[in-house]
Amino acid sequence: MKFTFGPETRPLEGITIKRAIHRGGFGEVYYAVTDAGKEVALKLLHNNLEVELRGVSQCLNLKHPNLVTIFDIRQDAERDHWIVMEYVGGQSLHDALQQHPDGMPLQQVLNWLTGMTAGLSFLHDRGLVHRDLKPANIFSDGGVVKVGDVGLSKFISESRRSAQTQSVGTVYYMAPEVARGRYGREVDVYSLGIMLYEMMTGRVPFEGESAGEILMKHLTAEPDLHLLPAPLKTVIAASLEKDPERRIHDVETLQQQFLQAVTATGLPLQQPAVFHTLQPDDMFPGSRPVAPRQPAAGGSAERVAAGTAAAGAAAGIAGAATAAADGPQPTMARQSGYAWGSLLQLWNDDLPAPVRWMLTGALLLAGLRSGLLTSPAAQGLAIGWLAWWMFGRSKKSQPLTDSRNAQPNSGFRYDWSYGTEGEPKDTPKGKSTAADRLDNTVMMPQQQSEPTGAVAAGPQAVRQRPPQSRTAAAPQSRSVLLTPETVRSFTLLQRLLNATTSMSLALVTAVFVTAAVFWGTEILGTPVEAIYFGAATLLAAWPLILVSKLWEGRPGESLLRRLWLGVCGLGVGALCGVTAEFLLLINSPVPSQIFQVDSDGLLGNREAAGLKVLQDGTPTIVGFALFFCLLFMFRRWWLQADNFRSARFRIGSSILTLITGGMVSLIVPFPTVLGSTLALAVSVVIQVSAVWTPPELRNT
Amino acid sequence: MSAGQLDNFFLWVDAIGVWQVLCRDDLLIGSAAAVDEAADIPLLAPLSRRHARFIRQDDAWFLQPLQSCAVGGRPVTGQTLLRNGSEIQLGDRVRLRFRIPSVLSASALLEFLSGHQPRLSLNGVLLMADTLLLGPRQDNHVCCPAWPDSVVLYRRQQQLLCRSKIPLTLSDAPLPEQHDLSQGAILSGPELRFRLEPGRTNSAV
Numbered sequence: 073m074k075f076t077f078g079p080e081t082r083p084l085e086g087i088t089i090k091r092a093i094h095r096g097g098f099g100e101v102y103y104a105v106t107d108a109g110k111e112v113a114l115k116l117l118h119n120n121l122e123v124e125l126r127g128v129s130q131c132l133n134l135k136h137p138n139l140v141t142i143f144d145i146r147q148d149a150e151r152d153h154w155i156v157m158e159y160v161g162g163q164s165l166h167d168a169l170q171q172h173p174d175g176m177p178l179q180q181v182l183n184w185l186t187g188m189t190a191g192l193s194f195l196h197d198r199g200l201v202h203r204d205l206k207p208a209n210i211f212s213d214g215g216v217v218k219v220g221d222v223g224l225s226k227f228i229s230e231s232r233r234s235a236q237t238q239s240v241g242t243v244y245y246m247a248p249e250v251a252r253g254r255y256g257r258e259v260d261v262y263s264l265g266i267m268l269y270e271m272m273t274g275r276v277p278f279e280g281e282s283a284g285e286i287l288m289k290h291l292t293a294e295p296d297l298h299l300l301p302a303p304l305k306t307v308i309a310a311s312l313e314k315d316p317e318r319r320i321h322d323v324e325t326l327q328q329q330f331l332q333a334v335t336a337t338g339l340p341l342q343q344p345a346v347f348h349t350l351q352p353d354d355m356f357p358g359s360r361p362v363a364p365r366q367p368a369a370g371g372s373a374e375r376v377a378a379g380t381a382a383a384g385a386a387a388g389i390a391g392a393a394t395a396a397a398d399g400p401q402p403t404m405a406r407q408s409g410y411a412w413g414s415l416l417q418l419w420n421d422d423l424p425a426p427v428r429w430m431l432t433g434a435l436l437l438a439g440l441r442s443g444l445l446t447s448p449a450a451q452g453l454a455i456g457w458l459a460w461w462m463f464g465r466s467k468k469s470q471p472l473t474d475s476r477n478a479q480p481n482s483g484f485r486y487d488w489s490y491g492t493e494g495e496p497k498d499t500p501k502g503k504s505t506a507a508d509r510l511d512n513t514v515m516m517p518q519q520q521s522e523p524t525g526a527v528a529a530g531p532q533a534v535r536q537r538p539p540q541s542r543t544a545a546a547p548q549s550r551s552v553l554l555t556p557e558t559v560r561s562f563t564l565l566q567r568l569l570n571a572t573t574s575m576s577l578a579l580v581t582a583v584f585v586t587a588a589v590f591w592g593t594e595i596l597g598t599p600v601e602a603i604y605f606g607a608a609t610l611l612a613a614w615p616l617i618l619v620s621k622l623w624e625g626r627p628g629e630s631l632l633r634r635l636w637l638g639v640c641g642l643g644v645g646a647l648c649g650v651t652a653e654f655l656l657l658i659n660s661p662v663p664s665q666i667f668q669v670d671s672d673g674l675l676g677n678r679e680a681a682g683l684k685v686l687q688d689g690t691p692t693i694v695g696f697a698l699f700f701c702l703l704f705m706f707r708r709w710w711l712q713a714d715n716f717r718s719a720r721f722r723i724g725s726s727i728l729t730l731i732t733g734g735m736v737s738l739i740v741p742f743p744t745v746l747g748s749t750l751a752l753a754v755s756v757v758i759q760v761s762a763v764w765t766p767p768e769l770r771n772t
Numbered sequence: 773m774s775a776g777q778l779d780n781f782f783l784w785v786d787a788i789g790v791w792q793v794l795c796r797d798d799l800l801i802g803s804a805a806a807v808d809e810a811a812d813i814p815l816l817a818p819l820s821r822r823h824a825r826f827i828r829q830d831d832a833w834f835l836q837p838l839q840s841c842a843v844g845g846r847p848v849t850g851q852t853l854l855r856n857g858s859e860i861q862l863g864d865r866v867r868l869r870f871r872i873p874s875v876l877s878a879s880a881l882l883e884f885l886s887g888h889q890p891r892l893s894l895n896g897v898l899l900m901a902d903t904l905l906l907g908p909r910q911d912n913h914v915c916c917p918a919w920p921d922s923v924v925l926y927r928r929q930q931q932l933l934c935r936s937k938i939p940l941t942l943s944d945a946p947l948p949e950q951h952d953l954s955q956g957a958i959l960s961g962p963e964l965r966f967r968l969e970p971g972r973t974n975s976a977v
Contacts, residue, residue, distance in 0.1 A: 074963070075786060075965070078958060079786075079965075079969075080958070080965040080967070081785055089784065089789065090784050091784040091786050091787075091789075091790060091967065092786040092787055092965070094787055103790075105892065109891065109892070111892060111893060159893070161893040193808055214887045215887075281962075626845070708814065737964070
């Protein structure tokens with residue numbers, strides 16, 4: 073963007089331009105500072121029209137907090153006119169809409185509407201009509217909405233008589249009667265109606281390739297209101313009446329009716345009013361309740377993640393069926409997104425939990441049995457994926473809102489991959505899908521729309537996630553999402569009870585898991601090995617459950633906790649080593665096959681202070697200790713045992729643990745197959761046994 | 773060239789905004805005072821004149837509270853490590869977001885969450901380590917979506933230098949290699965323009 077005036081130029085006496093702000097329909101706008109240090113905005117009017125100036129001077133002394141104040145009109149040496157205005161620092165409604173491509177939370181809509189209404193009714197009360205309302209002209213500075221370009225519009229419109237020369241950005245918001253030269257205050261009502269529609273749905277009602285096409289739609293086409301809840305439909309329809317006589321007459325009435333309609337819908341204000349459906353929602357009578365894509369500003373990250381993920385999963389089947397019917401052709405990626413969505417929905421909602429668990433178990437066993445999950449190739453893939461995941465994650469940033477969540481230049485990605493970017497990052501899929509169910513139950517009992525377009529909407533929806541505070545567990549009644557991050561208070565007795573309950577259950581689970589591994593795969597050859605496997609699983613699971621339950625609900629630093637876990641791991645490893653030796657599985661004339669180490673690992677067979685990690689191809693007690701130490705440190709185990717984890721059992725978490733086990737055995741010389749299987753077993757046992765509170769029963 | 777000018781400059785980016793860039797490793801934040809202002813980052817806010825310090829040690833930034841401060845909602849009394857995304861609260865009212873936008877640089881960005889600003893509105897304060905990235909990517913310190921490529925500002929031996937694949941011009945001539953910008957400069961490229969303005973504090977503008 074080229075601007076006429078550079079920094080440090082002084083076209084007007086006493087005012088120094090510091091930078092260009094933008095180039096609007098009226099000319100260039102600069103940020104400038106007076107010699108005394110006052111910030112102003114300077115607008116250069118290129119088309120030096122007498123009428124234009126008359127319009128502005130009419131508004132020169134209007135004072136209203138919701139109107140951008142005009143300080144002065146000045147002429148430079150070239151006889152060009154400059155409007156000296158109040159500098160508004162915040163974002164424009166246009167920017168805000170960019171951040172909410174699928175509609176902004178109703179509360180925000182109301183905030184914008186209230187400010188605009190106040191400013192406009194002040195204008196109307198003085199017999200003035202804005203006539204060029206559009207999102208780029210509305211600003212929010214420190215929470216105060218300000219309507220800009222007051223007094224400029226009329227003459228601009230007159231100076232460009234035909235619609236063909238209008239810039240498209242303006243035509244979207246232009247009332248039909250403007251084409252016939254009528255400029256009552258209903259013109260502003262109409263523009264406001266368009267903006268309300270856009271704020272709620274993320275798009276303008278009349279789109280087109282050219283200004284002429286859009287104008288024709290303003291004149292003839294009916295706005296598509298099926299997206300809106302019924303009471304809001306009526307209001308928006310009344311504000312978008314073609315005939316100014318039949319339109320809502322003033323902005324205050326529009327605001328009142330809108331407010332009543334919002335109340336009538338009973339929708340929570342922290343979320344948008346609509347979901348993008350690819351088909352009218354009345355084609356899905358009794359559609360099941362679903363969560364919003366864009367929950368409350370200021371809600372916790374977890375909650376936002378849950379919302380996006382929820383919509384993604386819910387998008388599933390309906391989306392796949394209707395995608396082709398919708399205008400723009402879906403891309404391949406999008407289609408695969410839909411497929412994922414259907415699969416996820418099938419998995420989450422249509423399968424009863426026991427079936428899901430059995431299927432999960434069978435899948436895991438099949439993976440283990442075929443060696444697929446523990447093969448070097450799988451490990452390599454897993455490492456690559458982890459590297460991408462960690463690196464890719466660290467790169468996401470966003471200047472305006474939260475740094476960690478934006479995804480620059482990303483093509484389409486399916487929601488669930490975003491769903492995890494909230495705090496516990498272990499398990500992309502498992503986490504968000506669980507959050508989906510949770511969202512349905514906890515947050516949105518009365519929501520009735522069908523969000524099929526959410527797939528397309530997902531990525532953007534996340535991009536503008538509101539700034540989050542890590543401590544945000546504000547008492548927002550039922551809409552609060554309780555996560556492992558939530559600080560809770562337990563009595564020592566409760567903690568111990570939780571821990572012992574979980575640990576006793578772990579005993580049973582460990583038996584089942586061991587049995588499944590013993591009979592389901594070829595990993596364990598003899599009953600002794602099976603007994604050892606079970607014992608080692610328990611030896612690892614118990615301390616993990618115990619410390620997790622002690623840490624539960626307390627704020628704590630991840631790193632510190634990992635270190636403590638590492639210390640625990642050393643002890644557990646040593647015990648496991650001793651047990652192996654006791655059962656004559658290692659250091660015996662016939663060492664067990666399961667302990668045959670296939671590679672020396674990164675660490676190699678190194679002797680430190682006379683302690684070997686490897687002897688005769690099997691790990692020593694030191695090797696065991698090191699393996700468990702790293703295994704314990706590389707996962708945030710307490711999240712798997714927390715009673716506020718998003719679902720009791722998340723397969724993704726277990727698979728990640730399995731991969732971690734495999735990776736650790738690449739570092740320490742330890743049998744890869746045994747290492748990863750053990751890690752998996754421990755994860756399964758912990759998740760299944762650790763006390764868990766269903767979301768709907770949670771409280772602090 | 774004096775070191776003082778390199779310490780502190782304003783970065784005005786056309787169509788984007790303005791940032792104050794501070795280059796030292798130990799920066800004081802406090803209230804803007806009419807006389808005897810001490811803070812490197814003076815805010816118009818109910819704070820002490822010396823409220824807290826931002827300290828960089830190697831690649832990590834710490835907050836050293838001198839008055840009541842909280843990080844991530846928890847009150848802190850001693851030197852506290854700041855992480856990307858940490859929310860800092862100074863006194864009762866002032867909230868800042870601390871960010872390290874790029875993994876390639878230890879430079880940090882402070883954003884104003886509570887609306888308390890220096891005398892001139894800033895988009896943010898950049899705590900510059902060795903490099904600053906300006907460009908279209910979200911992980912640039914100054915994100916300029918319309919720019920064709922990134923511009924790197926970096927410090928070397930008391931000089932402030934600039935590097936980019938974009939052909940940049942300085943007063944209509946191509947920017948010379950290794951040209952020291954610490955005296956201030958207006959750099960232009962296709963569709964972009966930004967200015968480095970040496971400054972001591974906001975009041976110097």
